Amino acid sequence: MDLQEFLSPIAELAAQSGPQNKIVMSSRVRLARNLQGFPFPGWAKKPDRVKSCEKSTVAVQTLPQMEGGLSLAMESLSSLDKQILVERHLISREHAAKGAGSGLVLSRDQSLSVMINEEDHLRMQCVLPGLQLDRAWEAIDAVDSAIEHHLDYAFSPQLGYLTACPTNIGTGIRVSAMLHLPALVLGEQINQIIQAVNKLGLAVRGLYGEGTEALGNVFQVSNQMTLGDSEEEILERLGKVVAQVIEHENDARALLLEKKPKSVLDHVGRAYGILANAHRIPSKEAINLLSLFRLGIDLGLFGDAPRALTDELFLIVQPAHLQLISKGKLSPEQRDFLRADLIRERLHDIPRPGSTPPSAPGALDKPA
Numbered sequence: 001m002d003l004q005e006f007l008s009p010i011a012e013l014a015a016q017s018g019p020q021n022k023i024v025m026s027s028r029v030r031l032a033r034n035l036q037g038f039p040f041p042g043w044a045k046k047p048d049r050v051k052s053c054e055k056s057t058v059a060v061q062t063l064p065q066m067e068g069g070l071s072l073a074m075e076s077l078s079s080l081d082k083q084i085l086v087e088r089h090l091i092s093r094e095h096a097a098k099g100a101g102s103g104l105v106l107s108r109d110q111s112l113s114v115m116i117n118e119e120d121h122l123r124m125q126c127v128l129p130g131l132q133l134d135r136a137w138e139a140i141d142a143v144d145s146a147i148e149h150h151l152d153y154a155f156s157p158q159l160g161y162l163t164a165c166p167t168n169i170g171t172g173i174r175v176s177a178m179l180h181l182p183a184l185v186l187g188e189q190i191n192q193i194i195q196a197v198n199k200l201g202l203a204v205r206g207l208y209g210e211g212t213e214a215l216g217n218v219f220q221v222s223n224q225m226t227l228g229d230s231e232e233e234i235l236e237r238l239g240k241v242v243a244q245v246i247e248h249e250n251d252a253r254a255l256l257l258e259k260k261p262k263s264v265l266d267h268v269g270r271a272y273g274i275l276a277n278a279h280r281i282p283s284k285e286a287i288n289l290l291s292l293f294r295l296g297i298d299l300g301l302f303g304d305a306p307r308a309l310t311d312e313l314f315l316i317v318q319p320a321h322l323q324l325i326s327k328g329k330l331s332p333e334q335r336d337f338l339r340a341d342l343i344r345e346r347l348h349d350i351p352r353p354g355s356t357p358p359s360a361p362g363a364l365d366k367p368a
Contacts, residue, residue, distance in 0.1 A: 022180075032168045179220075281343065294307060
């Protein structure tokens with residue numbers, strides 16, 4: 001089956017919801033595993049990579065969780081296909097650069113994905129909407145246990161699971177939550193939050209993980225080390241920190257409405273004005289403005305406008321998805337024009353933001 005036929009429609013993806021999804025956009029648990037007797041992918045010669053890829057792919061394909069799924073060889077994918085997978089967070093940017101001897105297996109609903117011969121022989125992950133860290137862990141733990149019936153993992157009784165990167169050794173687990181934190185950014189509290197999270201041994205990264213920018217006020221919070229703690233301890237620690245960040249973001253939203261209501265309306269109104277009227281808009285600007293539009297929806301400034309609309313637009317405005325929609329190659333300038341056209345079309349029936357959020361009656365009438 002063709003990848004484009006298999007992938008869920010954008011609107012369907014955006015309609016998915018989960019607990020705390022005003023702030024928590026998604027939860028992810030990823031495990032790194034390697035095969036006993038094979039060199040790590042970064043050091044392996046092509047014949048070894050091909051052999052380990054074939055062995056791993058067969059094992060993953062046979063899992064009940066992957067029934068009705070899709071298995072792909074990375075060399076068979078176009079650059080557009082790979083970028084779409086990156087934009088949907090189904091593969092890493094590093095895996096998108098892979099060719100012969102690397103692969104990907106996706107579950108039918110795409111909540112489960114297994115990258116084969118990325119940095120490690122197996123990088124398996126579960127991504128769920130909203131705050132569902134425990135459910136994501138249960139799902140990927142079941143996949144991991146099932147694979148282990150078919151493959152011998154590289155494991156040390158002293159160190160745990162052996163991985164290409166020392167920071168992944170031990171449990172090999174990365175737990176992360178993608179958080180939308182516009183009020184903490186507007187209230188200039190985000191740097192304090194990031195520093196506090198870092199002191200707890202956790203990492204804060206951008207929209208596409210390590211080394212990427214926090215576009216659209218979206219931040220990924222994840223564990224840094226995997227050695228010395230159990231999976232349950234890592235999950236519990238991250239869950240507690242995420243709960244605290246959610247509380248801080250909610251408090252920041254309430255404080256902005258109380259102390260600077262006109263400023264909030266100005267930020268949201270300007271974002272809406274540009275999005276609803278621009279005829280050319282770059283992706284970075286679009287994502288940052290959509291973040292403010294999403295905040296306006298959360299605050300009730302746009303009546304019954306669904307939050308799913310912004311989540312849909314977050315995907316649509318990205319380069320590969322624009323190219324997919326256009327069914328042809330686009331220059332950066334052409335993408336900017338098409339992006340603006342699509343946003344204006346989606347916002348056509350959305351009324352201008354109201355002057356008073358339902359959550360704070362009369363707040364916007366107070367002096368900022």
